[in-house]
Amino acid sequence: MDSIGSRPGDAPGFTPEAPVTISDTEARAADDRPRAAVRPPRPSSKPNGQWKVDGTAPLNGNEEWKQVDNGLSVRDRIENIYSKGGFASIDPTDLHGRFRVWGLYTQRKPGIDGGRTATLSPEELEDEYFMMRVRIDGGQLTTEQLRVIAGISIDFARGTADLTDRQNVQLHWVRVEDVPEIWRRLEAVGLGTTEACGDVPRVILGSPVAGISADELIDPTPQIDEITSRFIGDESLANLPRKFKSAITGHPSQDVVHEINDVAFVAVEHPELGIGYDLWVGGGLSTTPRLAERLGVFVSPERVAEAWHGVAQIFRDYGYRRLRNKARLKFLLAEWGAEKFRQVLQDEYLGYSLPDGPAAPKPLTQGDHVGVHKQKDGLSYIGATPIVGRVSGPTLAKLADLLEAHGSTRLRTTPHQKLVFLDIPEENVEPFIAGLDELGLSARPSLIRRGTIACTGIEFCKLAIVETKAYATAAVLDLEKRLEQFELPHPISLHVNGCPNSCARIQTADIGLKGQLVTIDGEQVPGYQVHLGGGLVNADRDDAGLGRTVRGLKVAADGIADYTERVVKRFLAERDAEADETFAQWAHRADEEALQ
Structure with missing residues (x-):
């Protein structure tokens, strides 16, 4: 049998003596400390398995x-x-x-x-x-x-x-x-x-x-x-x-x-x-x-x-x-x-050289496309968010009916667990938004709801250590009440992950929560390690960067709202409003006591 995935003439494949199984935990690295860059691998006397260097065995x-x-x-x-x-x-x-x-x-x-x-x-x-x-x-x-x-x-x-x-x-x-x-x-x-x-x-x-x-x-x-x-x-x-x-x-x-x-x-x-x-x-x-x-x-x-x-x-x-x-x-x-x-x-x-090229300029708008926006043809597209990406079969069926009833047959999913609905006539914008609200999707969400995503979590994932969707949903609903009287200058991204593997991009969130067992008041409970101040290039920041961790800073799984309320209020009290300081900028300059 020829080696599948290799080029003609590469080393042939072979049949192992016994079935080979793959462990779901193999993908975990031993060192989970966040870094700005991966260090080059140390020289090894063993081959790295690079086909063009070491062969395809x-x-x-x-x-x-x-x-x-x-x-x-x-x-x-x-x-x-x-x-x-x-x-x-x-x-x-x-x-x-x-x-x-x-x-x-x-x-x-x-x-x-x-x-x-x-x-x-x-x-x-x-x-x-x-x-x-x-x-x-x-x-x-x-x-x-x-x-x-x-x-x-x-x-x-x-x-x-x-x-x-x-x-x-x-x-x-x-x-x-x-x-x-x-x-x-x-x-x-x-x-x-x-x-x-x-x-x-x-x-x-x-x-x-x-x-x-x-x-x-x-x-x-x-x-x-x-x-x-x-x-x-x-x-x-x-x-x-x-x-x-x-x-x-x-x-x-x-x-x-x-x-x-x-x-x-x-x-x-x-x-x-x-x-x-x-x-x-x-x-x-x-x-x-x-x-x-x-x-x-x-x-x-x-x-x-x-x-x-x-x-x-x-x-x-x-x-x-x-x-x-x-x-x-x-x-x-x-x-x-x-x-x-x-x-x-x-x-x-x-087989040819690519020309040198310029970098793209800093974005001037948010990339989640939430809200009402004009299309090039004069119609509107509307971005809406469910809470932490959770919908259902019945909800999706009703969304299809709602969209068609308001003159469109097209929609998009996003890299931010949102939905974008295209081709909405002007006169149908507000009725469509009202219909979305009835289905639990908001085109005008709070900045906390807008910025919160969560991975699958322990409900279904074999790698997970902690529940995510339920805890994140409860936190969003709670925080919307607790922070209602405060005016947030920017969306606060809150990313909740059930294990260290970062499917919910914890290192690039304002507040990233990495699922693990934590010890609080002497008792081991499901919880999260906290990453603060991460983010990708967007309208609120000039460059991408990974979040910082504070030694010993852990949050119980049911304590997301308590911690987020505390740190957001501290940010609002200490931020440099004149410079329009973002949460990420403040989190990187704040002392550890302020982030507890």
Whole structure:
């Protein structure tokens, strides 16, 4: 059998002596201290598993099973064997590895507390149900597609539906027996789950207002479409060292969190070459955060797909594979630096030099698109927020009806767990907003509700230590009452994560909460470590930066509102209003006592 994911002529694959399983805890790094940049890896006498340096012989169990079968072919087994034989018929390697390539993870068995997350095996933690991730590149949906997702949620997922900060929709309680029918319904309307998870190119974030905003520089939809049509499901990219995250925006608000993606394209106007993109590489958070770097090149729209493919191939061929916790592009960039990365991209993968390019200017508006905004055609788009991304199948179905009743069939998901509704006629704006309010979505939310996101948490996630959605929701509702009489100068971003892996981007929030067991008054309870003052480039700050931690600062899981109220009030009392000081600026200059 030829090595799947390698080039013709590379080392052949092989069949391991016994099934190889993958642990869900393998992705955790030993050192979770936040840093401004990942340190270059120390020289090692052992190979790093870089295909173009060390050869393609697999150096761990994950690499073994990926070379035998990278996961794309497991769909046939799901449709023809596992859906008929049920959960017990699933091969362990498929279950804990290859299913991910099709957007499927086993979810956490109810009743297992966070203290047992690190001590139990995946088999002990998992239930016989799946989380399914619906891939939505660029976040673009129609009401027809929304109704299909809603119907799947109601029929097969106990009504669950969560908006993620990767523009996907996640469903829970999915049985393997129902997966083929779910795929049939999704694919009938142009959706799917191909490479929604796993060591593959995942969903491509795109501006939620692509093609309709009055102030966008360029519509990135053609570039997103070209990448997805050419490369998603491509065998040559289906065995990457780890996940590969992408983002493309043509909007001046830089609304796709480009600094924390493996590869990102940000629209910019070149003084001689016109409108194109600034290329960023090597961003990522998790337990060892690193912000992406500009390569300093200008990429014309017609060359975006080639440049994206070149970066993906560099990751495939030079990315570290021996240790899972070092197998992200950010570690390679830390070793090489931007100059070498650019040179390798041009010399080995593109075959031509990219022109130097300028950086995009600082955004002047917020990138979450909440509120009412004019489109280029005179209609309006309206951004609304549910609380911490939680919706439901019935809610999505009602949203489709509401949108059509007010003259539109288009909507978008966002990288901020929001929804943006397009093409609303002027006379329908206020009635539509009233309808959103009845469904629990607000187009004019409080700044606390607007800025709060949360990951899946212990309710469904096998990696989680602490509950997130319920605690964050309760905190938002409580804080809206407690802070009602105070005027916040800017949205306060509150990101709540159930474990150290930062799916909710804790290091880039004003207040980021990392789930762990904490000791308070001598008792160990579920809680969070606090990160303060992080953020990405936006209308309120000039540069991106990671939050700071205060030694010993921990918050009980049910104490989010108490702590947030305390620190926000301290900020309001001490901020330099004349300089329009932001929470992040204050948090980095404040002494530790003020942050307790």
